[in-house]
Amino acid sequence: MKRVQYLQYGGPEKLRLDEVEQPEPARGQIRVRVRAAAANPMDWKIRRGEIKMLSGSRFPRGLGHDFAGVVEAVGPEVTRLKVGDEVFGATSIPQAGAFAECVVADEKNVGPKPPSVSFEQAAALTIASGTAWNALVVKARLRAGQSVFITGCLGGVGRSAVQIARIYGADVIGSCSASGREDALALGVGEVVDYRAFDSAAYRHRCDVVFDTAGVLSLSQCGSMLKRGGMALHIVPTPFKMIGCQLSPRHHLVFGDSTPQSLAGIAEAAEGGKLVAAIGRIAPLSEAITAIVELEETGLPKGKLVIVPGPPATHQPQ
Numbered sequence: 001m002k003r004v005q006y007l008q009y010g011g012p013e014k015l016r017l018d019e020v021e022q023p024e025p026a027r028g029q030i031r032v033r034v035r036a037a038a039a040n041p042m043d044w045k046i047r048r049g050e051i052k053m054l055s056g057s058r059f060p061r062g063l064g065h066d067f068a069g070v071v072e073a074v075g076p077e078v079t080r081l082k083v084g085d086e087v088f089g090a091t092s093i094p095q096a097g098a099f100a101e102c103v104v105a106d107e108k109n110v111g112p113k114p115p116s117v118s119f120e121q122a123a124a125l126t127i128a129s130g131t132a133w134n135a136l137v138v139k140a141r142l143r144a145g146q147s148v149f150i151t152g153c154l155g156g157v158g159r160s161a162v163q164i165a166r167i168y169g170a171d172v173i174g175s176c177s178a179s180g181r182e183d184a185l186a187l188g189v190g191e192v193v194d195y196r197a198f199d200s201a202a203y204r205h206r207c208d209v210v211f212d213t214a215g216v217l218s219l220s221q222c223g224s225m226l227k228r229g230g231m232a233l234h235i236v237p238t239p240f241k242m243i244g245c246q247l248s249p250r251h252h253l254v255f256g257d258s259t260p261q262s263l264a265g266i267a268e269a270a271e272g273g274k275l276v277a278a279i280g281r282i283a284p285l286s287e288a289i290t291a292i293v294e295l296e297e298t299g300l301p302k303g304k305l306v307i308v309p310g311p312p313a314t315h316q317p318q
C-alpha cells in the first residue's frame with residue numbers, strides 16, 4: 001500500500017510517498033481502509049522533531065493522525081468495532097501514518113462515523129474537535145450563560161470550540177483576523193475581535209473560560225481576563241506555560257486525544273448539523289506531500305486540508 005512517510009526528522013524534503021507492507025493490527029488495534037485523512041499543525045511539528053519525547057525514534061515513520069474509513073481487520077481483544085464498520089478517529093502520536101491507503105490505530109481512539117456525515121468531514125473533525133471537546137466539555141464543564149473567550153476562533157480547533165460552546169449555551173468572544181469577521185459572526189461568535197487590535201485590558205474579569213487555541217496569550221493576560229473561579233485552557237505548551245499550569249489551579253494544559261466519549265459527543269453534534277469543519281482543500285494521496293508542504297509554509301488554504309487515497313474527482317470541499 002502507499003503511505004506518506006519519512007526516514008528521519010527534518011524539513012519537508014524528508015517526506016516521500018512509498019510503497020510499504022500493509023500493517024497488521026496488534027492487540028486492541030484495528031486496521032482501517034482510509035477514505036479520508038486530515039492534516040493538523042502537529043503533523044509538521046512532529047516531522048521537524050519538535051516533540052521527540054512523545055514521537056520516539058523509530059523510522060520509517062508515517063505522517064498524519066486524523067482519519068475516517070472502513071474497518072478491514074481487527075486484532076485480538078477488540079470488542080466495540082468490527083470489520084465493515086464506518087469509523088473515524090486518530091492514531092496515537094507514536095503510531096501516526098494516516099496519510100496512507102490503510103492505517104492501524106488503537107480501538108480506544110476510534111468510534112463509529114456519524115452516518116450522514118461524509119468521510120472527509122469526519123476526518124476533518126477528529127483532532128480539532130476532540131481538542132475543543134476535551135477543553136470545553138471535559139475540563140471546563142462549560143454551562144449555559146457562561147462567557148468564553150476563544151483565540152483563533154476560525155482555526156481548526158477554534159472553529160470547533162465556537163460551535164461546541166454554542167451547543168452548550170455559552171456566549172463566545174472570539175479573536176481572528178479582520179477579514180474573518182463575517183465568518184465568525186455566522187459561526188456564532190457574539191463579539192468578534194480583530195487579533196491585531198486585541199488588548200486584554202478590554203476583557204478584564206469578563207470571562208469564565210479563556211481558551212487560547214492560537215497559543216498567543218501569556219498566562220498573565222489569560223489570568224487578568226478571568227472572572228473569579230474562571231479557568232484558562234492552553235493547547236500550545238511552552239516550557240513556561242507547562243510550569244505555570246503546574247503551579248496555578250486556574251491554568252490547564254489540554255490535549256486532543258480521542259476517546260470513545262469525546263468521539264461520541266462529536267459524532268452526535270456533527271450528525272445533528274451543529275458541528276461542521278471548514279474544509280479548504282481535498283487532495284489525492286498522490287498530491288499529498290505538495291499540499292501538506294504548501295499548508296505548512298503558507299498557512300493556505302484556510303480550512304482543513306483533507307487527503308483522499310481514492311480518486312479525487314468526486315471530492316469537493318464542503
Ligand SMILES: NC(=O)c1ccc[n+]([C@@H]2O[C@H](COP(=O)([O-])OP(=O)(O)OC[C@H]3O[C@@H](n4cnc5c(N)ncnc54)[C@H](OP(=O)(O)O)[C@@H]3O)[C@@H](O)[C@H]2O)c1
Pocket residue numbers: 040041042045127128131151152153154155156157158175176177195213214215216234235236254255256257299
Ligand atoms: N495540545 C494538543 O493536543 C493540540 C491539539 C490540536 C492542536 N494543537 C495546537 O493548537 C494550535 C492550533 O491548532 P489548529 O489546528 O487550530 O491550527 P490552525 O487551523 O492553523 O488555526 C490557528 C488559528 O490561529 C489564528 N491566529 C494566528 N495568530 C493569532 C493571534 N495572534 N491571535 C488570535 N488568533 C491567531 C489563525 O488565524 P490566521 O490564519 O487568520 O492568522 C488561525 O485561524 C497549533 O499550534 C496546534 O499544534 C494542540
